[in-house]
Amino acid sequence: xxxxxxxxxxxxxxxxxxxxxxxxxxxxxxxxxxxxxxxxxxxxxxxxxxxxxxxxxxxxxxxxxxxxxxxxxxxxxxxxxxxxxxxxxxxxxxxxxxxxxxxxxxxxxxxxxxxxxxxxxxxxxxxxxxxxxxxxxxxxxxxxxxxxxxxxxxxxxxxxxxxxxxxxxxxxxxxxxxxxxxxxxxxxxxx
Numbered sequence: 001x002x003x004x005x006x007x008x009x010x011x012x013x014x015x016x017x018x019x020x021x022x023x024x025x026x027x028x029x030x031x032x033x034x035x036x037x038x039x040x041x042x043x044x045x046x047x048x049x050x051x052x053x054x055x056x057x058x059x060x061x062x063x064x065x066x067x068x069x070x071x072x073x074x075x076x077x078x079x080x081x082x083x084x085x086x087x088x089x090x091x092x093x094x095x096x097x098x099x100x101x102x103x104x105x106x107x108x109x110x111x112x113x114x115x116x117x118x119x120x121x122x123x124x125x126x127x128x129x130x131x132x133x134x135x136x137x138x139x140x141x142x143x144x145x146x147x148x149x150x151x152x153x154x155x156x157x158x159x160x161x162x163x164x165x166x167x168x169x170x171x172x173x174x175x176x177x178x179x180x181x182x183x184x185x186x187x188x189x190x191x
Contacts (some may be wrong), residue, residue, distance in 0.1 A: 017051065019168075049153050050089070057087045057150075068149070075145040086150050091188035094139040094181075099128040101138060133169035133177055136184070140165070161187075 057064045068074050073086050079100045085092045130136050140162050148155045168180045 046153050046157065050151055053151060054087075054089045061087060071149075074149055075142070078142055078146045086147055091191075092147075094130045094136065094143070094184075095128065097142050097162055098130050098135055098139040101142065102128055130181055131178065132174070133166070133180075136169070136177075136181060137162075137166065176189065 024182055061084075065080070065083060066141075068083055069080075077100065079096055080099075082092045082097055121133055128135075130139055135144075144155070144158045144162060165180065165184055168183075172180065
């Protein structure tokens with residue numbers, strides 16, 4: 001028998017047996033971890049705190065979502081699918097949030113069953129789209145409240161970004177507002 005860990009378990013050096021327990025993966029095991037640590041910029045503690053919280057959330061996403069849903073302080077009127085984006089560190093979809101603000105019926109759950117297995121389908125297409133400065137501001141304010149709930153240290157950054165985009169809307173004629181919205185989408189997909 002080899003002294004290497006198996007796919008199903010890990011090697012127990014004391015008695016030469018393979019246990020059924022899997023070794024827990026740590027971030028230090030990942031090949032890029034050392035590079036990330038070396039590149040960490042002490043001038044940006046917000047990035048470090050965001051990464052720490054995302055690592056924490058990733059340990060039990062279901063528990064995090066449940067805790068948000070049951071919190072008396074969580075912002076109401078924010079779609080579950082977008083909470084998932086926030087706790088995963090993924091970009092939110094302002095169209096989904098804007099549609100959620102103007103819904104007239106409860107959101108339909110995209111869940112089906114095949115025998116005893118529950119199948120969760122992807123997010124359905126937003127029924128309304130952000131098309132104006134007012135639409136963007138309404139949806140953005142919801143994003144700020146929700147993101148601040150999970151990442152309190154990012155509130156100022158979010159407010160400053162919102163003010164920047166609002167300034168862009170104010171400085172441009174309405175016919176080019178769609179370009180500002182596309183710019184915002186591009187920023188969120190990169191940051």
